[in-house]
Amino acid sequence: MEPGRRLRDEAVLEVSDGPQARPWYSVVDAWRDWYSGYLGSHIEFENSEGEIGRTALENSYMPDYGKRYYAKLKDFERGVQREFDGMTTVMLTFTASHRNADGGWRCPADHMRDIMDGYxxxxxxxxxxxxxxxxxxARVWEPHADGYGHLHMAVFVEDGGGDLRAEQFRSVMESHVRNCGPAGREAHQVEGDDAAVSVNDDVENLGSYVSEYIGIFGDETLNRPMKEQMFYAVTWATNTRRVDFSNGAQEMMNREQTRRQFRRETDGLEPEDCPEGFEEWQEEQEEDDGAVSEWTVESICTVSYGSPEYADPTTGGVETTAIEGRSGVDPPPSFE
Structure with a gap:
């Protein structure tokens, strides 16, 4: 692994010549142990009257978390339909060689950073x-069959006339290739059967369309195919978000969530139906958000066998370490 990269402490091996990255198989084991620690774990709350409440402790690799992604995508879809005059979806795919300059396998963490540099x-x-x-x-990481990742960027453009063409994005793909040495031009063409750019102006279900790339539905995480678990371990070790949205998309989804809550509390009224009432309702929400909650987080509770085990919730957080690495061990390939 290249010197200076930062990994979660669980993925780091302390040796005589400084901290080094653990082998991939060892990181997969560490990720599985970390994930298993969430199973049966809860956050425990207590109010001023001594009442106790619990909610399951979650992480973004859990199947139920995928339902949240899907709900956010559906909110985004509704926002686009409300705020865009027609839409064209452009899917850009960024990847890089899995082999290093010596023909060996590229370190998966370095490979992921290579792609992000180009992206x-x-x-x-x-x-x-x-x-x-x-x-x-929306930006989405997806695994290859060998566990390495590649990156999709789903771009949603207001394009009522459906005039966008893949050729218009050639400079975007060329920019990735110039800034990601292992990328290669052949894998980033804008035309042909294996083109890295696709333009679609008739996506009817945006949520399902993007969800296919996320892979959010299926078996319980630890029963997923090994290629996915290998990929998850890399994103976990490098603190890489597998799904992300532009700031504007986040704002659009928040507006849709607000509209939905308002409809639920007013028996189906739309904000446009009573703008003054909507403004008053928003002011009330802001006041509630500023109020001090009577519930406080007391502990993390895990029940496996016998009595519950309690942990201090303030001791969490992700600790990372910079890797010393060994220069020249994993040289990136370079394409003309």
């Missing part, structure tokens, strides 16, 4: 390509 440059180029247009995006 960061491509995203800036995308702003230039879509300058003057209304658009938002």
């Amino acid at each position: 960061d440059a491509a995203r800036k180029q995308l702003h230039q390509v879509l300058s003057g247009q209304k658009w938002e995006y």
Whole structure:
């Protein structure tokens, strides 16, 4: 692994020449142990009257968490339908070689960072390509069959006339290739059967469309195919978010959640039906948000066998360590 990368402490091996990354199989074991620790665990609350409440402790790898992603995507879909005059979806796929310059397997954490370096440059180029247009995006990591990751960027563009073409995004893909040495131009073409750019102006169910890339439904996590568990272990060790949204998309989803809550509390009224009432309701929500809750988090409770085990909730958090690495061990490939 390249020197200076940071990994979760559970993925780090302390040796005589400094902290090094654990082998991939060992990181998978550590991730499975970490995940198993959530099973049967709860956050315990207590109010001023001594009443106790519990809610299950969750992490983003749990199947139920996928339902939240799907709900957010459906909110986004409703927001797009409300705020865009027609929509075209552009799916951009960014990847890189899994092999290093010596023909061996590339360190998966370095490989993921390679792709992100290219993606960061491509995203800036995308702003230039879509300058003057209304658009938002969702970013999704997905595993290959060998456990390495690749990145999808679903771009949602207001395009009532359906005029967008894949060729318009050539400079975006070229930017990724220039800034990600292991990327290669052949894998990032905008035309052909295996094109890395697809343009679709008739997506009827945006939530399902993006969810196919996320892989949010299926078996319990520890029973998922090993390629997925290997991939999950890498994202966990590197603190990589598997799903992310643009700021505008987040705001759009928040607005839809607010609308839904208002409808629920007013027997189906839309904000447009009573704007003054909606403003008063929002002010009440802000006052409630500013109030001090009578419930406080007391502990994390795990019940496995026998009596519950309690832990201090303030001792959590992710600790990371910079890897010393060994220069030259995993040289990235380079393509013309």
